[in-house]
Amino acid sequence: MTMVREIHLKSRPSGLPTADNFEIAHVELPAPAPGQVQVRNLWMTVDPYMRGRMNDVKSYAPPFQLGRAMDGGAIGEVTVSNDPAFKAGDLVQSGFGWREGFNAPAGALQKLDPRGLPVQAFLGAAGMPGLTAYAGLLKIAALKDGDVVFVSGAAGAVGAMVCQIAKAKGHTVIGSAGGAEKVAWLKSIGVDEVIDYKAEPDLNAALAAAAPGGIDVYFDNVGGAHLEAALNSAKLFARFAICGMISIYNAIRREPGPSNLAQIIGKNIRMEGFIVSHHFSMMPQFIADLSQWVAEGKVTWKETVFEGIDQAPEAFIGLFKGENMGKMLVKLT
Numbered sequence: 027m028t029m030v031r032e033i034h035l036k037s038r039p040s041g042l043p044t045a046d047n048f049e050i051a052h053v054e055l056p057a058p059a060p061g062q063v064q065v066r067n068l069w070m071t072v073d074p075y076m077r078g079r080m081n082d083v084k085s086y087a088p089p090f091q092l093g094r095a096m097d098g099g100a101i102g103e104v105t106v107s108n109d110p111a112f113k114a115g116d117l118v119q120s121g122f123g124w125r126e127g128f129n130a131p132a133g134a135l136q137k138l139d140p141r142g143l144p145v146q147a148f149l150g151a152a153g154m155p156g157l158t159a160y161a162g163l164l165k166i167a168a169l170k171d172g173d174v175v176f177v178s179g180a181a182g183a184v185g186a187m188v189c190q191i192a193k194a195k196g197h198t199v200i201g202s203a204g205g206a207e208k209v210a211w212l213k214s215i216g217v218d219e220v221i222d223y224k225a226e227p228d229l230n231a232a233l234a235a236a237a238p239g240g241i242d243v244y245f246d247n248v249g250g251a252h253l254e255a256a257l258n259s260a261k262l263f264a265r266f267a268i269c270g271m272i273s274i275y276n277a278i279r280r281e282p283g284p285s286n287l288a289q290i291i292g293k294n295i296r297m298e299g300f301i302v303s304h305h306f307s308m309m310p311q312f313i314a315d316l317s318q319w320v321a322e323g324k325v326t327w328k329e330t331v332f333e334g335i336d337q338a339p340e341a342f343i344g345l346f347k348g349e350n351m352g353k354m355l356v357k358l359t
Contacts (some may be wrong), residue, residue: 157309
C-alpha cells in the first residue's frame with residue numbers, strides 16, 4: 027500500500043471559496059490492477075473554470091462531488107505499471123490532479139515528451155491555457171492582418187499567451203491587468219498599451235485612450251465592465267472571443283449584463299463563446315508554432331507556484347484575488 031493525500035470538496039461555496047470548503051483526506055493506494063498504472067503526481071494546475079464545478083449545476087464539465095477528490099490537469103511520473111503501454115519512470119499527463127498519487131487505467135493517461143521544455147509548461151503555456159489562447163485568437167476571433175487586439179486578464183495564463191501570439195504575428199495589442207507589477211511585466215513582453223484596471227476610475231475612457239481608432243478583436247477573460255468597454259471601443263465588424271468571465275464566477279446574486287449590448291447590432295460585432303476541448307485538433311500545429319516562437323524569443327511565460335498539496339486550496343482561491351502572475355501551479359514533490 028502507498029499512502030497519499032487528496033483534496034476533497036467538503037462543502038459548496040457561496041461566493042468566494044474559503045479554506046473551509048476543502049478538506050485533506052489520506053488514502054491508501056493498492057498495487058495497480060491489470061491494465062492500470064500507479065502515478066506519483068509532480069505538478070497540478072488550478073484554473074478559474076473549476077469554480078463553476080464547485081456548484082451543483084449542469085455545465086460543460088460535471089460538478090465536483092462532495093466528499094470525493096476533486097480533479098484537474100496534472101503531470102506525474104509512473105511508479106508502478108501493470109500495463110505494457112507504460113513503464114516506471116514515464117512522464118504522463120492526466121486529469122487526476124488535486125491528489126499526490128493515484129491508480130488509473132492506462133487509457134486515461136497520456137505519455138509526455140517534454141521536448142526540452144519544463145514539464146509543468148504542459149499545464150500552462152504548452153498545455154490547455156496555451157491552446158485556449160491559440161484557438162480563441164486564431165480560430166474564434168479569426169485574427170487578420172492589421173487587427174488591433176484587446177485582451178482582458180492579460181497577465182494570466184491564457185491572456186499573456188494571447189498577447190504574445192498576437193505580437194508574434196505583428197499586431198497592436200492592448201492588455202488590461204491589475205497592479206503595477208503586472209503592468210510592468212506585460213510591457214516587458216511587448217504589449218503596446220497596458221491598462222491597470224485597478225487604478226483607472228473609468229475603464230471605458232482608459233480603453234478609448236489606449237485605442238483611439240478602436241479595436242478589431244476582443245479576447246475576453248473577465249466579462250463585466252471589461253466587456254462593456256470593449257463594446258464601446260469596437261470597430262465595425264469586430265470579433266469577440268469569449269473565453270471566460272472571472273468577474274462573475276463568485277457572484278452570490280445575478281449580475282446585470284452590459285448595458286450596451288445593442289452595439290452588437292449597429293457595429294456588426296460577432297461574439298462567440300468557446301471551450302478549448304472542442305479544439306484539441308489544433309494542438310499539433312500549436313506546439314509547432316509555439317516551439318518556433320520560443321526559439322525566436324517571441325514567447326515566454328510566468329508561473330506562480332505554491333508548494334505542497336495542502337496549499338492547493340489557497341492557490342485556487344488566489345486566482346480570484348489576482349494573486350497569480352501567469353499560470354498558477356501547485357508543485358507536489
